[in-house]
Amino acid sequence: MGNSALRAHVETAQKTGVFQLKDRGLTEFPSELQKLTSNLRTIDLSSNKIESLPPMIIGKFTLLKSLSLNNNRLTVLPDELCHLKKLETLSLNNNHLRELPSTFGQLSALKTLSISGNQLRALPPQLCSLRHLDVVDLSKNQIRSIPDIVGELQVIELNLNQNQISQISVKISCCPRLKVLRLEENCLELSMLPQSILSDSQICLLAVEGNLFEIKKLRELEGYDKYMERFTATKKKFA
Numbered sequence: 674m675g676n677s678a679l680r681a682h683v684e685t686a687q688k689t690g691v692f693q694l695k696d697r698g699l700t701e702f703p704s705e706l707q708k709l710t711s712n713l714r715t716i717d718l719s720s721n722k723i724e725s726l727p728p729m730i731i732g733k734f735t736l737l738k739s740l741s742l743n744n745n746r747l748t749v750l751p752d753e754l755c756h757l758k759k760l761e762t763l764s765l766n767n768n769h770l771r772e773l774p775s776t777f778g779q780l781s782a783l784k785t786l787s788i789s790g791n792q793l794r795a796l797p798p799q800l801c802s803l804r805h806l807d808v809v810d811l812s813k814n815q816i817r818s819i820p821d822i823v824g825e826l827q828v829i830e831l832n833l834n835q836n837q838i839s840q841i842s843v844k845i846s847c848c849p850r851l852k853v854l855r856l857e858e859n860c861l862e863l864s865m866l867p868q869s870i871l872s873d874s875q876i877c878l879l880a881v882e883g884n885l886f887e888i889k890k891l892r893e894l895e896g897y898d899k900y901m902e903r904f905t906a907t908k909k910k911f912a
Contacts, residue, residue, distance in 0.1 A: 679705060686713060690736075696720040702727050710734050719743040719764070725751075732756030743767055743787075755779035766790050766810075778802030789813050789832070801825035812836070812855070824848060834858055834880070843867040846874040852907070858883035863890050872896025877903040 679694075683705050686692035690712055694703070699721040706713070710733040723745040732753030739762040747768040755776035760783055767790040777799035785808045786800070793814040800809060804827055812834040819833070824844030830853040838859040845854070846869035854876050863886035870876055871894060879900065882888060891897065 679703060683709065690714040691717075693717040694721075699723055701725075702730065704730070706730065707733075711736065713737055715739045717741040718745070721745050723747065725749065726754070727751075728753045735759065738762065738782075740764070750774050750777075752776045758782060761785065763787070773797045773799055775799065781805070784808070786810070796820065796823060798822050800828075803827065808832075818842075819845060826851065829853065831855070840865055841867060843869055846870055846876075849875070851875055853878045853880075855880045856884070857881065861885060863894075866891075868894055868896050870896075871900040875903075876900070877907040 682692065682694055686709055692706060692709065692713055692715070695717060699718065700723065702718070702723055704727070707730055713734055714736055716734070716737060719741050720743065723742065724747065726747070728751035731751060734757060737757050737760055740757070740760060741764040743764050743766040745768050747765065747770060750770065750773060752774045754774060758781060760780055762785045763783060764787045766787050770788060770791040771793065777797065780803060782805060783803050784805055786806065787810040789810045790813040793811060793816060795816060796811070796819055800806060801822055806828050808830045809828050810832040812832045814836050816833065816836040816838055818840040819838060819842055821842045821844045823842055824847035826848050827850055828848070829850050831851060832855040834855045834857040836859055838856065838861060846867060852875055854870070857880050861881065861884040866881065870879060881891065
């Protein structure tokens with residue numbers, strides 16, 4: 674991509690606070706954005722070939738609310754990402770991430786996080802520190818089990834579809850705000866699904882199709898009636 678075209682995008686972003694440059698074959702984060710650290714609210718560099726984020730620059734976008742880097746080649750995220758104290762939406766779908774930085778829990782304003790289609794092998798414990806997090810998409814990763822720490826998650830919706838999950842901690846029933854739990858196409862036996870999800874949780878939409886049991890068997894479990902009461906009440910609310 675030519676310098677003049679990039680310059681035009683930078684000039685526009687200076688006025689609008691939005692920098693969007695998708696599907697342009699970029700191999701690195703544009704250094705020209707350094708000039709805009711104090712006025713950008715949205716950056717979208719999806720569908721490029723970016724392999725890393727520059728630590729010296731990325732943490733300086735103090736007003737940034739939305740960062741999208743879907744469909745790139747990121748393998749790690751720098752610790753400096755945690756300096757984005759106003760970041761509310763982070764989309765990192767279809768990269769090569771194996772873990773999140775230890776400082777990730779400092780993204781205190783984060784509400785929506787999408788890391789679908791990466792190489793995560795575990796539920797990142799840092800997510801439990803994020804008090805405003807509403808929606809997390811961890812689908813299409815390589816997560817095998819959900820540990821006790823999940824009970825500290827504040828999310829409303831958790832998408833774990835298309836992982837390799839065969840074990841779930843009973844603590845998932847303790848999530849104070851969790852309403853939607855998606856576990857489709859995993860490796861769950863019915864005996865490994867905590868019954869407290871049905872009887873003693875806030876969950877009103879449980880999606881478990883494509884596991885190692887028939888859905889009609891789920892309906893025979895103790896607590897299913899209680900789950901259906903929550904499901905129906907929620908449905909009525911939005912009807």
